[in-house]
Amino acid sequence: MTEKNKELLRVENLKTTFKTVRGTVTSIDGVSFSVGKGEILGVVGESGCGKSVTSQSIMRLYDEKKLVTYEGEIFFNGENLLEYSEKQMRTIRGNKIAMIFQDALSSLNPVFTLGEQISEALMLHQGMKKKEAMVKAEEMLRLTGIPAPEKRVKCYPHELSGGMRQRAMIAMALCCQPELLIADEPTTALDVTIQAQILELIVKLNNTLDMGIMLITHDLGVVAQICQRVIIMYLGQVVEEGKIDDIFDNPKHPYTMGLIKSIPTLNTNRKEPLYMIKGTVPALGQEGGGCRFCDRCNYATDKCKNTPPEIMDIGANRKVRCHNYSEITKL
Amino acid sequence: MKKYVGKRIFSVIVTLFVLSLFIFFLTHSTAGDPASNMLGSDATEEQVEQLREELGLNDPLLTQYFNWIADALKGDFGDSYFRKQSVIEAIGECITPTLELALYAEILAIIISIPCGIFAAKKKGAATDLGVSAFALVGLSVPCFIYGLLLILYFGVDLGVLPVSGYKTIEEYGTSEHFSYMVLPIISLALTQAPLLTRITRSSMVEVLSLDYIKTAKAKGLKGTTILTKHAFRNAFNTILTVLGQSIGSLVAGAAVIETLFNIPGMGQLVVNAVLKRDYPLIQGLVLVISLVYIVINFTIDMLYGVIDPRIRVSGKS
Ligand SMILES: Nc1ncnc2c1ncn2[C@@H]1O[C@H](COP(=O)(O)OP(=O)(O)OP(=O)(O)O)[C@@H](O)[C@H]1O
Numbered sequence: 259m260t261e262k263n264k265e266l267l268r269v270e271n272l273k274t275t276f277k278t279v280r281g282t283v284t285s286i287d288g289v290s291f292s293v294g295k296g297e298i299l300g301v302v303g304e305s306g307c308g309k310s311v312t313s314q315s316i317m318r319l320y321d322e323k324k325l326v327t328y329e330g331e332i333f334f335n336g337e338n339l340l341e342y343s344e345k346q347m348r349t350i351r352g353n354k355i356a357m358i359f360q361d362a363l364s365s366l367n368p369v370f371t372l373g374e375q376i377s378e379a380l381m382l383h384q385g386m387k388k389k390e391a392m393v394k395a396e397e398m399l400r401l402t403g404i405p406a407p408e409k410r411v412k413c414y415p416h417e418l419s420g421g422m423r424q425r426a427m428i429a430m431a432l433c434c435q436p437e438l439l440i441a442d443e444p445t446t447a448l449d450v451t452i453q454a455q456i457l458e459l460i461v462k463l464n465n466t467l468d469m470g471i472m473l474i475t476h477d478l479g480v481v482a483q484i485c486q487r488v489i490i491m492y493l494g495q496v497v498e499e500g501k502i503d504d505i506f507d508n509p510k511h512p513y514t515m516g517l518i519k520s521i522p523t524l525n526t527n528r529k530e531p532l533y534m535i536k537g538t539v540p541a542l543g544q545e546g547g548g549c550r551f552c553d554r555c556n557y558a559t560d561k562c563k564n565t566p567p568e569i570m571d572i573g574a575n576r577k578v579r580c581h582n583y584s585e586i587t588k589l
Numbered sequence: 590m591k592k593y594v595g596k597r598i599f600s601v602i603v604t605l606f607v608l609s610l611f612i613f614f615l616t617h618s619t620a621g622d623p624a625s626n627m628l629g630s631d632a633t634e635e636q637v638e639q640l641r642e643e644l645g646l647n648d649p650l651l652t653q654y655f656n657w658i659a660d661a662l663k664g665d666f667g668d669s670y671f672r673k674q675s676v677i678e679a680i681g682e683c684i685t686p687t688l689e690l691a692l693y694a695e696i697l698a699i700i701i702s703i704p705c706g707i708f709a710a711k712k713k714g715a716a717t718d719l720g721v722s723a724f725a726l727v728g729l730s731v732p733c734f735i736y737g738l739l740l741i742l743y744f745g746v747d748l749g750v751l752p753v754s755g756y757k758t759i760e761e762y763g764t765s766e767h768f769s770y771m772v773l774p775i776i777s778l779a780l781t782q783a784p785l786l787t788r789i790t791r792s793s794m795v796e797v798l799s800l801d802y803i804k805t806a807k808a809k810g811l812k813g814t815t816i817l818t819k820h821a822f823r824n825a826f827n828t829i830l831t832v833l834g835q836s837i838g839s840l841v842a843g844a845a846v847i848e849t850l851f852n853i854p855g856m857g858q859l860v861v862n863a864v865l866k867r868d869y870p871l872i873q874g875l876v877l878v879i880s881l882v883y884i885v886i887n888f889t890i891d892m893l894y895g896v897i898d899p900r901i902r903v904s905g906k907s
């Protein structure tokens with residue numbers, strides 16, 4: 259248990275700014291959170307709130323010469339990745355931190371076989387010879403439960419089903435036994451049964467390989483099933499953080515409340531319309547001076563319109579970014 | 590894969606058949622009479638008529654076509670009206686300099702343009718990219734004889750270091766002599782081919798570099814150059830290859846012009862003379878051979894697609 263609580267990744271005040279033709283866009287603004295060794299952290303938020311940008315900033319995947327500037331700190335095993343050189347970053351990527359993406363078909367290179375693509379990281383980070391790496395690639399595919407892995411290593415991505423492709427992506431990410439796996443909506447493109455299988459696989463691998471996982475999703479249901487802790491993001495900021503049971507039983511932020519209320523369950527009355535949070539996510543750069551959520555919030559006060567709330571530590575490993583959380587929860 | 594090859598071969602045969610029809614009727618519909626050309630202006634009406642009869646020019650066109658195609662299938666393209674040799678011999682003599690010129694120039698163009706295109710794509714938007722793109726655009730709009738003339742003026746006339754006229758075979762004169770005569774024609778022709786290839790390489794690389802699997806490759810920890818040359822280029826290569834195939838036509842056309850400029854006894858000169866003199870068998874043979882070269886190259890490229898892109902292999906199978 260002590261091992262489990264040890265911190266693997268700590269992001270402090272991360273701010274990612276893109277240079278675009280229409281000026282600069284700050285996609286995430288002061289994001290902080292941490293992932294423990296062997297822990298599964300859920301990252302939840304509506305489309306466009308900056309989940310992918312957060313994950314790709316951790317691996318520093320954006321072109322830093324032309325596109326992006328990072329501010330803040332990203333501690334991985336105690337070392338600040340933002341101070342690393344590009345060469346040092348390459349020893350981290352795919353080796354210590356690995357990533358799986360939402361759309362496995364477009365994320366796999368169409369002209370190389372699965373074996374070739376999986377073995378690449380092994381040859382790079384573990385100095386394996388081609389042959390050895392191919393054997394290991396097959397082994398990794400077997401581990402992810404792909405049927406007939408000895409045939410699949412020689413397959414091209416388009417020859418597989420969506421579920422198999424995502425398994426292959428997982429095999430590719432895990433082949434060097436990373437300490438942290440970032441899964442960016444790994445099941446969004448899959449149907450429900452396959453989705454369940456992939457999630458089960460991720461949990462199983464988390465247990466056997468003991469790696470930290472950052473699971474990005476917009477599906478709170480998924481988070482409830484497999485995560486220990488969750489952060490809720492809204493418009494480039496973390497608005498609430500806590501243990502999974504606490505968040506579900508006793509959400510503090512109005513946005514979180516709305517999210518939980520809008521999950522349909524089997525008990526939902528079919529005649530009633532599904533709950534929706536009013537309004538839509540405003541565009542970046544048009545947040546106004548106050549709380550970023552205040553236009554959509556049922557409880558907004560004058561203070562909310564004028565002063566942006568800071569994220570507050572409210573004890574029991576919980577944080578919330580809301581001026582009025584204590585009053586709201588009592589209602 | 591077998592089925593894919595079969596399909597392609599079938600389409601080549603159909604293409605050749607349609608082409609032969611087209612060539613034949615096009616040639617015979619041009620104004621001018623080879624018989625009176627051959628005999629000169631002071632031949633009598635009867636003499637011309639007799640020669641037309643001998644050459645089979647008075648037969649119905651369809652009969653002439655079938656005679657020609659039947660012989661051609663046996664590998665006999667007839668005799669040239671004006672040169673004292675068969676069509677096959679005439680073409681055999683002239684095709685080597687042309688093929689050499691085209692091949693050398695295309696290789697040089699590839700060597701220049703692919704690295705330039707990749708580099709420009711990598712530096713997209715930066716000064717180097719703008720420079721390469723601007724050069725390519727200017728280069729694209731300059732006709733090949735301009736390069737030829739400028740090179741002749743500078744190296745041949747001003748400096749006097751390189752020969753500007755004629756052709757020397759490797760067998761007879763050796764490699765260095767051969768290339769000293771070829772170098773200016775090669776450069777002129779390569780400079781006309783390179784801009785398009787550079788632009789295509791750049792644009793297809795830019796497109797590929799924005800795709801998701803490039804991000805995957807980076808997330809694996811691969812180096813920038815590996816991502817560029819392995820993951821991106823392998824995918825961009827298909828488009829480049831297509832354009833390479835399509836540019837064969839302009840390559841051959843360019844070669845004909847350059848040959849005339851540098852006085853190289855190649856296909857270009859042969860074609861011009863054959864057309865001027867209404868040498869029907871020679872024109873037909875020449876066009877057929879040039880088209881055949883074109884088809885063979887494009888066929889090879891189609892086969893290469895299958896090798897390069899696994900998705901095409903599969904679609905051929907089904
Ligand atoms: N390369 C980029 N240049 C400029 N802006 C970007 C870039 N990438 C992302 N953004 C902006 O950052 C914001 C957050 O995008 P992000 O992809 O992280 O959202 P997300 O939470 O992952 O959404 P989804 O659930 O749809 O994947 C968006 O408003 C997007 O427009």
Ligand SMILES: [Mg+2]
Nearest residue numbers: 309310311442
């Ligand atoms: Mg995303």
